[in-house]
Amino acid sequence: QVQLRESGPGLVNPSETLSLTCTVSAMSVRNDYWSWIRQSPGKTLEWIGYTSHSGSTRYNPSLESRVTMTVDMSKNQVSLSLTSVTSADTAVYFCARSHQSRFDPWGQGTLVTVSS
Amino acid sequence: DIQMTQSPSSLSASVGDRVTITCQASQDIAIYLNWYQQKSGKAPTLVIYETSNLQTGVPSRFSGSGSGTDFTLTISSLQPEDFATYFCQQFANLPFTFGPGTKVDIK
Numbered sequence: 317q318v319q320l321r322e323s324g325p326g327l328v329n330p331s332e333t334l335s336l337t338c339t340v341s342a343m344s345v346r347n348d349y350w351s352w353i354r355q356s357p358g359k360t361l362e363w364i365g366y367t368s369h370s371g372s373t374r375y376n377p378s379l380e381s382r383v384t385m386t387v388d389m390s391k392n393q394v395s396l397s398l399t400s401v402t403s404a405d406t407a408v409y410f411c412a413r414s415h416q417s418r419f420d421p422w423g424q425g426t427l428v429t430v431s432s
Numbered sequence: 433d434i435q436m437t438q439s440p441s442s443l444s445a446s447v448g449d450r451v452t453i454t455c456q457a458s459q460d461i462a463i464y465l466n467w468y469q470q471k472s473g474k475a476p477t478l479v480i481y482e483t484s485n486l487q488t489g490v491p492s493r494f495s496g497s498g499s500g501t502d503f504t505l506t507i508s509s510l511q512p513e514d515f516a517t518y519f520c521q522q523f524a525n526l527p528f529t530f531g532p533g534t535k536v537d538i539k
Contacts, residue, residue, distance in 0.1 A: 351528075361476070361519060361530040376527040410475055417523035418466045420487065422475035 318343040320411050320423035328405075328430050334398040338411030338423055345369055345387050349414040350394040352385065354407040355425070362407075366414045367394065401430045434458050434522050436531035444539040451507040453534045455520035460500050464524035467496055467505045470533075471516045479518070480505060510536070 324336035338350065349372070352364040365375035367385035375383045384397040394411055408427050412419035435458035445451050455465065463483040468476035478487045480496035483503060493508040507514055515538055520531040 360532045361521075363528040363530070374526055378527070416481075417464070417528065418478055418481045419468070419476070419521070420478040420481075422477070425475050 318413060318421055320413065320421060322409060322411055322423045322426040324426060324428070326427055326429060328401055328428060329432050330402055330430055331400055334396070334401050334405060334409075334428055334430075336396045336409055336411075336426065336428070338394040338396070340392050340394065340413075343413075344389070345392050345394060346389055350385075350387070351412050351414040351419060352394075352396045353410045353412060353419065353422075354405075355410070356404075356407045364396065364398075364409075403430050406430045433527055434461060434525055434529050436520055436522055436529050438518075438520060438531040438534050440534060441532065442535040442537065444537055445510050446539045447510055447512060449510045449539075451510050451514075451536060453505045453518055453536075455498075455503040455505070455531050457501045457503075457522055457524075461522045461524035463499050464522055465496075465498070465503050466521045466523065468519045468521065469514075469516045470519065476519060507536075 319341045321339050328334045346369045349366045349368045351366040367373040369387045382399045386395050406429050408425040410422050410425045412422040437456045465483050467480040469479050470476040484496045495506045517533045517535045519533045
């Protein structure tokens with residue numbers, strides 16, 4: 317079945333750029349949309365945005381000025397870049413397949429802490 | 433943005449109990465609502481999509497209903513593996529938004 321796995325640094329300095337990769341297996345990234353979602357400690361889920369191989373991308377307006385998502389078909393990966401991070405960006409970041417606006421499956425998530 | 437609220441925020445129940453969780457949207461979202469289950473330290477999993485459709489592999493004791501602004505997730509007979517936090521999510525408008533979650537724990 318389709319599996320997703322996030323990877324990237326667990327610690328990022330304030331004002332720097334958070335960069336994460338989601339590796340997809342058992343399915344080509346070409347065949348659907350892919351979202352990033354985050355969950356701050358003890359809080360609810362926040363949709364960051366989605367992207368597709370065709371470049372169709374939408375971001376949450378609350379983060380739009382700082383977010384970039386891309387698809388690498390050669391590596392079957394989806395990436396997330398979030399610039400100028402602060403402590404408010406500390407969260408578990410998930411990637412998920414966005415099929416007909418429902419998120420399934422999800423990766424296991426990766427904790428990113430913003431701290432010096 | 434469409435704001436999603438859930439009630440209760442937490443509940444305690446026993447195995448075999450019927451459990452109902454409600455989700456309310458700040459504006460009409462028709463039937464564009466999904467439900468997710470999240471167990472401690474794990475990623476959410478899709479339980480119900482488009483208000484009332486059971487995701488493949490999810491037991492039939494789960495059901496969903498509603499339309500417009502008011503929705504419910506019902507577990508007809510709570511099982512030990514159902515103790516988790518449940519989130520609703522609207523997809524009527526961007527940005528997609530989630531409810532704050534309802535934690536179901538053991539009485």
